[in-house]
Amino acid sequence: MVQCPRGTRDFLPDELEKRRAYEGTLRSVARRFGFREIQTPIFEDAELFILRSGPNVLKELYAFKDKGDRELALRPEMTAAVVRAFVNGMSNDPKPIKVFYFGQCFRYERPQAGRYREFFQFGAEIMGAATPETDAEAIAMASFMIKSLGLKNYKLRIGHIGVLRQRIADIGVPKERTAEVLQKLDKKLYDEARPILADMGVKESDMEDLFKLTETVGGTEVLSMVPGEAGDYLREVVDYLDHMGVKDVEIDLGVVRGLDYYTGMVFEAEAPVLGAEKQICGGGSYTLSELFGGEKVFSTGFAVGFDRILLAMEKEGIEYQREGIDAYVVAVSDDVRKDSFSVVSMLRENGVSADIDIMGRKLGKAMKFASTVCARYAVIVGANELSRKAVTLRNMETGEQAEVPLDDLVKTIKG
RNA sequence: GCUGGGGUAGGCUAGCUUGGUUAGACUGGGGGACUGUGGAUCCCCCGACGUGGGUUCAAAUCUCGCCCCCGGCCCCA
Numbered sequence: 001m002v003q004c005p006r007g008t009r010d011f012l013p014d015e016l017e018k019r020r021a022y023e024g025t026l027r028s029v030a031r032r033f034g035f036r037e038i039q040t041p042i043f044e045d046a047e048l049f050i051l052r053s054g055p056n057v058l059k060e061l062y063a064f065k066d067k068g069d070r071e072l073a074l075r076p077e078m079t080a081a082v083v084r085a086f087v088n089g090m091s092n093d094p095k096p097i098k099v100f101y102f103g104q105c106f107r108y109e110r111p112q113a114g115r116y117r118e119f120f121q122f123g124a125e126i127m128g129a130a131t132p133e134t135d136a137e138a139i140a141m142a143s144f145m146i147k148s149l150g151l152k153n154y155k156l157r158i159g160h161i162g163v164l165r166q167r168i169a170d171i172g173v174p175k176e177r178t179a180e181v182l183q184k185l186d187k188k189l190y191d192e193a194r195p196i197l198a199d200m201g202v203k204e205s206d207m208e209d210l211f212k213l214t215e216t217v218g219g220t221e222v223l224s225m226v227p228g229e230a231g232d233y234l235r236e237v238v239d240y241l242d243h244m245g246v247k248d249v250e251i252d253l254g255v256v257r258g259l260d261y262y263t264g265m266v267f268e269a270e271a272p273v274l275g276a277e278k279q280i281c282g283g284g285s286y287t288l289s290e291l292f293g294g295e296k297v298f299s300t301g302f303a304v305g306f307d308r309i310l311l312a313m314e315k316e317g318i319e320y321q322r323e324g325i326d327a328y329v330v331a332v333s334d335d336v337r338k339d340s341f342s343v344v345s346m347l348r349e350n351g352v353s354a355d356i357d358i359m360g361r362k363l364g365k366a367m368k369f370a371s372t373v374c375a376r377y378a379v380i381v382g383a384n385e386l387s388r389k390a391v392t393l394r395n396m397e398t399g400e401q402a403e404v405p406l407d408d409l410v411k412t413i414k415g
Numbered sequence: 416g417c418u419g420g421g422g423u424a425g426g427c428u429a430g431c432u433u434g435g436u437u438a439g440a441c442u443g444g445g446g447g448a449c450u451g452u453g454g455a456u457c458c459c460c461c462g463a464c465g466u467g468g469g470u471u472c473a474a475a476u477c478u479c480g481c482c483c484c485c486g487g488c489c490c491c492a
Contacts, residue, residue: 003465003483049492058489059416077492105492110416113486257492276487303492332451365446367453375453382451396453 007109007117018320022310023102025148026122030100033141035124038099040081046073046291048080052261060107074106079301080288082125087294095128102306114277114308123283123303130298132233135265135285136240137301142281143246145304146269150318154280156248157217158237158267159255161284163230167213171206175199179260185214186256214254230264237265261286267302271312280309324374326413327354328396330366332382336410340381343391343406347379350410354379371396377413 011019027037028341046063050073053061062074075081078101090097102122109115124141126134139158146154165184168178184193190211197207198218216222223235234251241249249267257266266284274280283302290296327347331340331355340356347354355373358364363380370378380392385403393412394401404412 006483053492057492060490060492079492107491109490110488111484112488115491238472261492277491279491282492330452334450359445363452364449365453369453371453378453380452384451392452394452399453401452 005117007111007115009116009118014322018326019306019310021320021323022149022313023122023306026102026145026233026304026306027100029141029145029148030124033098033124033137033144035141036041036087037100038082040078040085040101041104042104043072043074043309044081044084046071048084048292049076052080052288060109060345061268062106062108073099076105076107077105078121078123078303079125080292082123082203083127083288083294083299083300084292084298086125086127086177087289087292090127090288091294091297096134097127098124099127100124112277113275114305114311116307120306121303122306123301125299125301127299127302130264130285133240134298134300136244136246138283139237139249139363140241140244140246141266142267142269142283142302143248146281146309147248149309149313150233150316151271151280151309151313152316153273154248154269154271154312155250156267156269156281157250158234159251159253160226160230160234161255161257161262161263161266162264163226163228163253164214164256166228166230167210171197171202171210173200173202182256182260185210185254185347188214188254195297196266214256216251216253218251220251222253226253234265257282257284261288261291263287263298270310271309271315273315274308276310277308280312298338317365321362322374324376325353325355326375327352327377327379328366328370328375329354329356329379329381330363330370331357332363332380336381336383336386339386343379343381346406347410347413352410352413379413381408 030037033223046061047059050058056198057076061076064072066072082099082101088099100123102120104118104120106118108117111117124138126138139156143156146156164182165178169175173181180196181193181388184190184196193211194207213225216225220235220238223231223238226234238249238251242377251334254371255266255268257268262284264285267282268279269279269281270278272278281304283300285300287297287298289299329340329344329347331337344354344356355375357369361369367378375396380394380401382392385391388403389407390403390405391409392401393409
């Protein structure tokens, strides 16, 4: 039997209905924040992703040649494509530009808990603005999204990569080795960082100060430890968040986002219930457009790992209630079978979601089916009622039923 | 790329250690008991040993390769 490829999944109706509902929640939040949706191709010129990536990224890229010998790749994330689209067609639009996206991304990795080769990201970018308000909007929306989905147990942490980069440069780390140091700091592997830093001639006391900086975690009070403009900047961001009622954030200067295009504020959210792959959201401010031939434009963006956040919700026991349909039409006997199709059609034309038996079932079995598809009402079509231009309407939840004139049926069901 | 565990109907599972009737149960699906009323009960039916090789008179069972699933490492845009 042919199965779906490794790391991919079929989403059967029960599951997909749930996913669509939560996707709708995220879309709704984004729209409430003034974002508009954007869609880009699922595959792009491989160069688009290679331009900003190291070798590790490259080997996980689904890259291939098309019949015209073009080097293409399935998108491993969406930010690059959105920035490309911005450079290509939105760069002269009124600023700020606020866009969101939802779609699948592909990475050739070993599947694991919360990690798939085809996975879904919901993200947003604000382009053309570089203010604390901008960053606050992005963080607030991320927080809002998580809360709207009903997830309780998560941590949202804000850091500043500029502060770290500055400090690392100040203590004498050469620019080309910054990433190496950041990587160790990200994982808090100080013992591994020490020899590397010592090798670069960094003083012991400077090292300890650096480690102390990345260990700086807490509320706004810890910002007193952050020197210079960046400290003031973060204070502003947090102040705006506070005015928006966003209280579920903490400062953590140890937040280090993977790639080096991030320039200032960075943030991430994690759900501890998820285990190894617990990060559910990540983002920050960056400049990328100049890489793709545009002018330098400051942006802030983030992406939510849709699959992971759903997994976290599931682990918290959040249950999705199946939507069902408004009405299931049942014919009492074969002589009114065709009349029952007229009734279902009338309902459908009037905006009622309605289904009907097409397997020749008798009344009892059809009623049973009506409850398995979660119909709110059963519309029972029988010869007696029809002679009075009426049907019997049964509320499937309460079991109450009454005769309703056909002319009033839509109104009663919608009411 | 490294590593641990696993794969029996659509779902969950017994059998595997010690090879040997027609692979059993529950759930699900279809039909009936039940020709004007769902969720109950009873009966009948459908439906599975991931895949390919090896050992053997005989393989779900032992063995090897592959595929896939669940975790962990690496990586994580």
